[in-house]
Amino acid sequence: MEYEVVKLLKQSEKSTVHLVRKRNEGQLFIRKELKGKHPVYASLQTFTHPYLPRLYEVILADDSTTVVEEYIEGSAVGGFELSNRQFLNIVKELCGVLDFLHKKGIIHRDIKPSNILYAKDSHIRLIDFDAARMPKEDLEQDTIQLGTRGYAPPEQYGFSQTDERADIYAMGITMEKLLGENARKPHYKKIISKCTNLDPNKRYQSVKQVENAFSHTRYAVLGVVLAAFVAGVVLVWNVVPEQSIQQETVQTGDSNLTVLPAPSDPHWDGETGIALWGNVPQSGEGSEVHYKWRLYRCDTPEPPNLNRSEWGNESDMRGSIDDESFFDLNLSCEFWDNGYYYFAVCAVGDGITYADSPYVLSDAFEYKGEDAPRLPAPKDLTWIMREDTEMDSRLYFASFSNWDDYDDKDSFQVFVYDENGEYIMSNIVSKENMLEKDWPGIRIRGEFVNEPGKSYRFAIQITSSHPNDFRASPEVYPWPVKETHLSPWLRN
16 A cells, blocks of 8 residues: 655654555554564554554564554643543553553553553553563563663563563553652552562562552442441441531533532541541432542641642542441541641532532541551451351351450451452451441452352451551552461362
8 A cells, every 4th residue: 555754753773653644545644664573563453452553554574564553643641731530541541451462462661651642532542562572481581672761670671581560660650750749649659669669579460450559549448338338337436417518500511510519527536547527428329429538648737728739648439328427437547647637528429410519628637656556467367158048148258366456446458369469359347347247257248259260368457546556457458468468268
């Protein structure tokens, strides 16, 4: 097929890239002429993925490769300021496309902002596979060192053969660049640090684990609500007076949406580190309520400015509490340095009838437990199964022996992993609730651990209800987790 050159886009010793169009037609394409043989493009031509450009022609010669691919209108993600929602969507989509490639045996080896296009359809396209390779089992190191300095991990410079963890390293550097000052926020800092560990064995071992690290923060706290719904117990220790907040109608696109009332009376439950606010049953979808929260740390009791992006962590949570007046969440495990902590919370609308409420700010909690000792780790972890004759099903519990080491209001959070170290689910419940329900441990929903042929194990972290006296027990998320903190296998 004949093409006419529209514009020279890039030229180097290794490649020449033109914007071209079919002769006598208007459709635009990218044509790349590369030095050397790049068989990875022939493999990519056989794949289809929404976040990859389509390859129309791949011509392999002994000393050159020619590729004609889809022209994508958009901008590199590093070329404009991203909202937090855009950043999280980019991370999710990048994890998705890298997971697809890694399962096909392709390592990109040049992940960086300029190789991630943000297209007009508000989705990414991962481009430039010039440095990509497929791992070879008989090689101890890469034969050719390619990639971009500052983004490539140590093993990409000939120390060992690269695998998917090289892309995870570069992804961590990329996230740090995209976040700017926000990369110093504790949660992002923790994820980036793990991605960019110099030892590949100490990084996340798959992009699925990276994606889970983000999605866990936003959704795993659902267990607080789900456990209460399953158990039928009340999760609140303080009574929050009901407040009437005027609703208003706003214009959003072509629809008039009613702004949800803000959660009433957000405040800390004494010295427990537990956040409380009035439940907004109209939030979420159906019977599922939905909230977003942000955590702020200040050096003084002066309240933070809600209009600035200065929060240290944020998340959202959903759950089914039909008639409860209150919602609670132990946030003490999110504290990092001594200081005054505030949380802000809003009710999330369904986008059809209701718009999100404004954020409302809590009172201050003075945290002084930065150097406090940790709670002891749970001991003698074991699976306990009970038969539910009424529901004709099996109930699963994560149990341990040293219950007496913990206060009734301490929260027990279980993390379930499969044989590949992939995070499966999480649930959290207080000791008080387990005692009331006569549970032998933390409830694990059966549909997550009963797949035939699969094996599962769990780890438990205890969150203190006296955060100024005790910090949470040793961390068991994300993977890898120390063997001493893991339960025996549940094999199906």
